[in-house]
Amino acid sequence: MGLQSDLLAWAERSRRDLPWRRTRDPWAVLVSELMLQQTQVARVAPRWADFLERFPTASECAAASVGDVVRAWEGLGYNRRAVSLHRTAVTVVERHGARLPADLRALQALPGVGPYVARAVLAFAFEQDVGVLDTNAARVLARAVAGRRLGTRAEAQAMADSLVPASRGWVWNQAVLDLGALVCTRRRPDCGRCPLARHGAGRRGSCRWDAAGRPEPDPVEGSAGVAGRQTPFVGSDRQGRGRLVAALRRSPVPVTELPAAAGWSTTEDGQARARRIAGSLVADGLAVVGADGCLRLP
């Protein structure tokens, strides 16, 4: 009984059949996690298989140009991830014999790979018993396990690691992530459908927050590991970068046409912004300036 068996039983019943859950290939798992880390399942699902068809291994990705990887990343957003993925592929070929290391520190040393992706690869490709902590898992920990706000990331990670049932890391982490994403959501947790909540009399339930009567404030408020609010997107540099990269995917852009490609007027202000955005793309390895005065993908 208890939280762990409640959650594992729920995972068994509500098994989600996502394509990347059928593979244990570390490269394929890495690609899926890099896509999923900031892009929703519905948008990743059709693109993951296409990307792997194009770049089935780290070696083939490393051999391609950055521009080809950025083009294959279209529609996923946060294009720096594509540059990081290419760099990671090169590093894996040069330093790890073209195979992803099954080691937390070595994985985290790869560009674009942080605590979440490194542990996801360990859990979902190498089937190690580590706690995978993203914002969904952090909500489940704060509400159901702690019943209170988590103070630090280290505390949340230690809690995540300590909960993993021995030799069940793969299914356990899938279950925690699914519960956070589908049921224990940020704004309106669906406790009526939660396997951890008490339903009617006679059974206690294994969620501490629910057992306490779900008092305010919600434990996720200000809790470590739980994502906060985003700054507005419309009119932001991020929006301009996205439009500029979209234009670069089609063809090189003459420097004089940068403001239009970024979606801004050719006022002095628009030109200054466009230059700044182009500079940030170059700094991120997403663009280069050619001898012909055009900005293009590397």
Next chain:
DNA sequence: GAAGCGTGGTT
């Protein structure tokens, strides 16, 4: 219009 979100660089 707003929500969703991990990494890396900086403080």
Next chain:
DNA sequence: TAACCACGCTT
């Protein structure tokens, strides 16, 4: 160490 901010696209 830990918090903060920039980074995109779809529904």
